[in-house]
Amino acid sequence: MRNQLIKNTYHWSLFLLGGIALHSCGANQNSQEKHYEQPNILWITCEDISPNLGCYGDSAAKTPVIDQLAAEGVLFTNAFATVGVCAPSRSSIITGMYPVSLGTHNMRTGKDITGISKGNYNKETGIVDPKGNSVPQYSAVIPSQVKCFTEYLRKAGYYCTNNAKTDYQFAAPITAWDENDTQAHWRNRPKGKPFFSVFNLNVSHESQIWKKKNDSLRIDPKAPTLPPYFPEDSIVRKDMACNYSNISEMDQQVGEILQQLKEDGLLDKTIVFFYSDHGGPLPRGKRAIYDSGLKVPMVIRFPKQKHRGVVNREMVSFVDLAPTVLSLAGVGAPDYMQGQAFLGPYKAKEPRTEIYGSKDRMDEFYDMVRSVRDTQYLYVKNFHPEWSYYKDIKYRRQLDMMNRLLDLKAKGELNKEQKLFFRTSKPTEELYDVKADPFQLNNLAQDPNYKAIMDKMSVKLDIWQKAVGDKGYIPEGELVRQMWPNLDQPVTAKPTFEKLGDAYEIHCATKGASVAYQITRDGKSKNTWKHWQVYQKPIQLKAGEYLHAVAIRIGYKQSVENKIRK
Template sequence: MKESFVLVVTSLLTLLCGFAANVRAEESKRPNVLFIAFDDLRPALGCYGDSIAVTPNIDRLAARGTVFDRAYCQQAVCSPSRLSLLTGRRPDTIRVWDLSTHFRESLPDVVTLPQHFKNQGYWTQSLGKIYHGSGKPSLDPPSWSVPARFDRVRDPETRYALPRNLKGKGLKRSAVEAAEVSDATYLDGMVCDEAVETLQKLGQQHQPFFLAVGFRKPHLPFCAPKKYWDLYDRERIPLPIVEKHPRNAPELATRSWQELEGYTDVPDDGKLSIDKIRELRHGYYACVSYVDALVGKLLNQLTELELEEDTVIVLWGDHGYHLGEQGLWTKANNYELSTRVPLIVSLPGQARVGTRTGALVEFVDVFPTLADVCGLEAPSGVEGLSFKALLNDPDRRWKRAAFSQFPRAVSGSRHRGHGAIMGYAVRTDRYRYVEWRRWGTDDVLARELYDHDADPHESKNVAGQATYSKAMEELAGVLEGGWRSAVPAAGHGS
């Protein structure tokens, strides 16, 4: 009897150990994730057709993955955009529309993208700016296996290198800086160096990892080592094609966020000379090339550690950016230049590489997609659609619309919370349609319509023209129907 009992217990232990071993083996087979984020990066990249940008390393990544030509953020300002991606939910759901609100105030139990991977056996780690870069929204301990690093750095000595700027006051000193310094003088270089070291450590463990690396450039101030400025001839960087606000656009649409103002070399009224416009555009491209070089270091480290074939790479910028186009600077509006984002995905063993897709995708789609390609189920409540199918079939039919929004106060440059007025935008293959609604009543205060077939630079609001009345009616219906009505039937392209 005793021998039979021992035999049964031994058999059960063997089965349990075998089950645990199989779980560990299954987890170890799951791909790693390298999650690379940028602050204020519009698609000013060679792989997006920008003939000015010097971005050989991001272009190298694009050559082994898929470029999403028409990816859109949910709200064109840092924290709401990043939180939409990291929760897979839209701003009105997480109730985050500004830079000071933490998403767990309204959704305390929501599972974030890195938290979901951690719950499924991944080691999750954050270096740099992944959530917001300051205040409460920058922190979310449940997301990470170890405390985040370089997430709340506000030291001017990591932003500037030249003596005249180091002697200044506050965070806003000069808007531009070209210094004869190493990459690691500025914060992004420090983040990159630690990421390279972290990859070395993570590559030695058997547990799959989700490593998030967040670069703060090309966010203002446009400070980068001089060698990246030297990659460009300033006179060959074109000025904006359209330098004025769109004709017939409501003031709500073109109101300045006033982010550029406040730097010591920028007039308080925001009116810039041609020379300053050229300098700022030059500085932006220099910063893009700077972070491109840092991406190259990460990719080289993956190759050296032989992790390329075991790692999903996702590269994204949190929203677009204006550099004087449409008479606007920075972001914080519903226009194409602010809401369209770079998004590149590369999978191990991807059947079709070096491809691009014109399918409409959104930041809320990243969460379910990453879960899908790593063999995980996305948690319930995610308001996006996995675009895994597009990676090997980039021309298939997909969403018919992408949705963005931006709040406004009644007056003034900044809003709090949801603001008094919300601008809801829908982007289809041909049109951008916007309704500015009074919060609480949904009364429509103004409408915008831009025909990208006739006006790709959104220079004229044609919402009042009779020839577009049918399009207006259809687009209003799409906006009213919401994101669920815009996805392919049964969640699949056809």
């Protein structure tokens, strides 16, 4: 059924038909004169799943909705997160940048997980970096030119909604979304506006395995195939079945969102993405740098089932999502983005050939691991081989199967492959043939037959680290103090107004700050997302109207409001 392979030269932009002018937010790109229709774009994202879906050949999965979505669209078989855990991964999704380049690579920085930030960051966390520096909670201050890509969509005329998780490692700026809460929905958009809407489904998250462990199972515990790094054990199977059950429930939730799209007559006017934020929630999955932690399901359905039944084997990284959505909207990506568009009129001329991954602090435990993967090999470099591979993370210990694995290890009842997870040290380098060894259990790094491949992959990783300015070498405590001098969050400067004829320009002295504004009659601004617009050009007021403005640089505290009355 799925035997059609997308050719590298396939022109995805064919489905974009006349409408609006293409334009660019890149410093070195010029607007084009071609005209395209701005499609609606819907992201349905879930948490913590590997490609354990029926459409990927997993016979234990009960996912009829996503399977049908894949049958009507394009199934991507080589999609990867940048990090095997949510917050760093999501920082790359929203910016088109690698977390190690942004300084968002340590899991997690603060409490900015959803909605408007309360701005509360504890200075005492109990976390101490390897150099002995205390690490407080913080909102990462990323390079000044970097924005949430949705800000560019808003400037291009899109109504952008997020329901509701953000978890970017920094507080979501007011300029990122028209709506960012549990009520956010494309149905709230002004008439005639295209939308970019995100729905984040939580039921498949790691925590739901222990929170829902007493619920009725939708999957027979005997049905899933155990990977070789798990022992045959009833507790292990119970948690696996719970995970599959949660995926089944998530599939139903996907169906409910798609049904709303159908009811609104928008299914064939919308590009629908489905993907997970990183790999599956079980031990050696989430937080790992192997395929079990980074490889994710991804399905894209186009209006009127264009490209129906296609299987795409090109490599896709999460840094590619931002430039791809911008491309689909007819917007060129800014030059600083490190990803490349794989769809739309700004699609890269050549497909991606490598995937780069990272692993740093995971909750209370530090590490520094980097990886590069192509379609044949995965190369891993451990910068601290003296540190244990296994991290006794308190959060993960809430999994019954995690405690069971530790118990079986203590009793000496795990085999060689199952004990790899509990290594007390790591090899400096690892190399895996991912086709012959899909679970990455047979390290080829010491095999002289693979020395040329090792050298080639090692050089690629080194070049990439230098190119992106890998901040993993900076102890986190020092990095935070670079971002927040004296551990005080920097504050965005209050915006100012300049009258130009009948209009008002808004300025902010903070480098890289974005400005949001609203207009009122009574001089009282509304502190909710949907009332703030992204500032782009001088604003004209009617007599008696007030112009309100706030400014925000990512990682900084939002400015105090300023206003002026005509």
